[in-house]
Amino acid sequence: MDRRRGPVDMHDGLVRVGRALRLVLLIVLALLFLIPFYLLVRNGLSREADITAADWTFFPRDIQWSNITELFQDPDVPMARALLNSSLIAVATTVGTLLLASLAGYGLARIPYRYAGVVFYWILGTLMVPAAVTFVPSFVLVSSLGWVSTMRGLVVPTLFSAFAAFIFRQYFLGFPRELEDAARVDGLGYWRTYWRVVVPNSRPVFAAVGTIVFIGAWNSFLWPLVIGQDRNAWTVQVALSTFNTAQTVRVHELFVASAVSILPLLLVFLLLQRHIVAGVERSGIDD
Amino acid sequence: MAPVVRKLLGPQNRNLWFWVFVGPFAIGLTLFTYVPLCWSVYLSFFDAHNTVSPTDFVGLDNYTAMLGDDAFTDSLVTFGLFTAFIVPATFVLSLSLALMVNRLRWAQAFFRSVFFLPVACSYVVAALIWKMSLFSGVRFGLVNTVLGWFGVDQIAWLSTTDPPWYWLVIVTVRLWLQTGFYMVLFLAGLQRIPPLLYEAAAVDGARPGWQTFRYVTFPQLRATSVAVVLLLVINAFQAFDEFYNLLSDARGYPPYARPPLVYLYYTALGQEQNLGLGSAGAVILALIIALVTVAQARFFRLGRKED
Numbered sequence A: 001m002d003r004r005r006g007p008v009d010m011h012d013g014l015v016r017v018g019r020a021l022r023l024v025l026l027i028v029l030a031l032l033f034l035i036p037f038y039l040l041v042r043n044g045l046s047r048e049a050d051i052t053a054a055d056w057t058f059f060p061r062d063i064q065w066s067n068i069t070e071l072f073q074d075p076d077v078p079m080a081r082a083l084l085n086s087s088l089i090a091v092a093t094t095v096g097t098l099l100l101a102s103l104a105g106y107g108l109a110r111i112p113y114r115y116a117g118v119v120f121y122w123i124l125g126t127l128m129v130p131a132a133v134t135f136v137p138s139f140v141l142v143s144s145l146g147w148v149s150t151m152r153g154l155v156v157p158t159l160f161s162a163f164a165a166f167i168f169r170q171y172f173l174g175f176p177r178e179l180e181d182a183a184r185v186d187g188l189g190y191w192r193t194y195w196r197v198v199v200p201n202s203r204p205v206f207a208a209v210g211t212i213v214f215i216g217a218w219n220s221f222l223w224p225l226v227i228g229q230d231r232n233a234w235t236v237q238v239a240l241s242t243f244n245t246a247q248t249v250r251v252h253e254l255f256v257a258s259a260v261s262i263l264p265l266l267l268v269f270l271l272l273q274r275h276i277v278a279g280v281e282r283s284g285i286d287d
Numbered sequence B: 001m002a003p004v005v006r007k008l009l010g011p012q013n014r015n016l017w018f019w020v021f022v023g024p025f026a027i028g029l030t031l032f033t034y035v036p037l038c039w040s041v042y043l044s045f046f047d048a049h050n051t052v053s054p055t056d057f058v059g060l061d062n063y064t065a066m067l068g069d070d071a072f073t074d075s076l077v078t079f080g081l082f083t084a085f086i087v088p089a090t091f092v093l094s095l096s097l098a099l100m101v102n103r104l105r106w107a108q109a110f111f112r113s114v115f116f117l118p119v120a121c122s123y124v125v126a127a128l129i130w131k132m133s134l135f136s137g138v139r140f141g142l143v144n145t146v147l148g149w150f151g152v153d154q155i156a157w158l159s160t161t162d163p164p165w166y167w168l169v170i171v172t173v174r175l176w177l178q179t180g181f182y183m184v185l186f187l188a189g190l191q192r193i194p195p196l197l198y199e200a201a202a203v204d205g206a207r208p209g210w211q212t213f214r215y216v217t218f219p220q221l222r223a224t225s226v227a228v229v230l231l232l233v234i235n236a237f238q239a240f241d242e243f244y245n246l247l248s249d250a251r252g253y254p255p256y257a258r259p260p261l262v263y264l265y266y267t268a269l270g271q272e273q274n275l276g277l278g279s280a281g282a283v284i285l286a287l288i289i290a291l292v293t294v295a296q297a298r299f300f301r302l303g304r305k306e307d
Helices: A008-044 A066-073 A079-110 A116-128 A131-144 A151-158 A162-173 A177-185 A190-198 A203-219 A222-227 A236-244 A251-271 A273-284 B003-009 B011-043 B061-068 B070-102 B108-120 B123-134 B142-149 B166-191 B195-203 B210-220 B222-237 B241-247 B260-269 B275-306
Strands: none
Touching: A008 A251, A008 B070, A008 B108, A008 B123, A008 B166, A066 A079, A066 A251, A079 A116, A079 A151, A079 A162, A079 A190, A079 A203, A079 A236, A079 A251, A079 B011, A116 A162, A116 B011, A116 B275, A131 A151, A131 A222, A131 B011, A131 B260, A131 B275, A151 A222, A151 B011, A162 A203, A162 A273, A177 A190, A190 B011, A203 A251, A203 A273, A222 A236, A222 B260, A236 A251, A236 B123, A236 B241, A251 A273, A251 B108, A251 B123, A273 B108, A273 B166, B003 B011, B011 B275, B061 B070, B061 B275, B070 B108, B070 B166, B070 B222, B070 B260, B108 B166, B123 B142, B123 B166, B123 B241, B166 B222, B166 B241, B195 B210, B210 B222, B222 B275, B241 B260, B260 B275
């Protein structure tokens, strides 16, 4: 298109220079974005003395794989327990949220009911006040139920995501009706239509919402900090934070622990990136 | 079957099925969002130290104490400053990245992954990297090392209040962590713009670059832009993780850079466990954020009518 207009060489040259500059800028920014990951690996596999040395070394002088075993043997850091807690919480939160929110989303989208609109706005209203702002009242409730430092306390209050229900509702509104009608003709009610026809044909949206919820649960901090007061109830994030803000710090141990904590997530991330991107895109189209 | 029951169940038991599907979620949401909120409003009128069933009614004292407390109003100012910077900065950076990545002819997936990868990282881990290594105040911090190569003295990034270098540390954590998320939103928006529009604009004489962006791309991204701004403001309100992990230590939290949630955390769950005061703070905050959300929605909707 450009070729037809104006002094051809000049214009072409400018476009090419512009493109090259843009690429250089992108490469520089990409390198900047990767620095924190580099620091994580470098410090995690270095000797303490090498990290705190006056001269900067770009790569660990000799790689300390033993830092990893040392981490799991340190009695001061309940890393194995914290990883287990985080895994259980993230899986339970993901399964629970998907189940509850998808059912609610389907009911709101597809079952005609006189007061469906009222219920919808009742749910939507909680989007105006984000959960984090109400952590004090929620703590009050959970502590009066006696759920502090329990798995129930860490998981149950976070299961009711208005956001997830909203995304499911939007998705089911666009679900092809013909499929459901066919099931209806075969004599299936709402319940069996949902499980036999709707869910199996909606895998991408479950994958998208699921990965977003999983990442959120794994990385969440304020709620586990407030509720997981007992050492045995610490999640990975709470454990890391406790050692980060402690009086004496072993830098290499903190970094190897951090690296271990994001490794499962990076794997999930790289393998399921397609779904995560789809989930993010869905979460934006909400107006 | 009695007619009343039949009416309640609705045609083909639809009402029953509606509640089977929606009920568990709606009840849970009520129990874990609306009930605590109401309880909190109740508590905020009582002197509730260390207790959730107080008896000492104090009227609006908690509210006047909260609003009269410089630390609380300072926390609102901190939030204001933080939002005023982080919202436009993230917006511009994520939109620029999306525009650049979108026009790449190769390695598009690679660059998208690189910028998106930090989304997998928690604020706790990011804050740890920033505090212990990148912006470590001692000589082995990366930024201080690089500055040292140019003969600049070490800077104690997190404890220097004049100039307030800690802001640089705080905002860069969030920029790094959330930009990729919004970049993906913008990329999705860009890919929804019909190519026909660009052809029409070119025919009308719009030059590629700024003019095309100003008159085609940006207006077409309107819905995405509105969603991004709303999400950015709500997330800024909830800022806690990076502040807490960057600035608190064994001695507690420093008297500066304290956003509302950090302040509430120490008031309600710190040594004093003053749940009445903490609840009053939560109610004030919830009101502010609801007002801001409504105001934003109004603002953007009004803008749309003018088009």
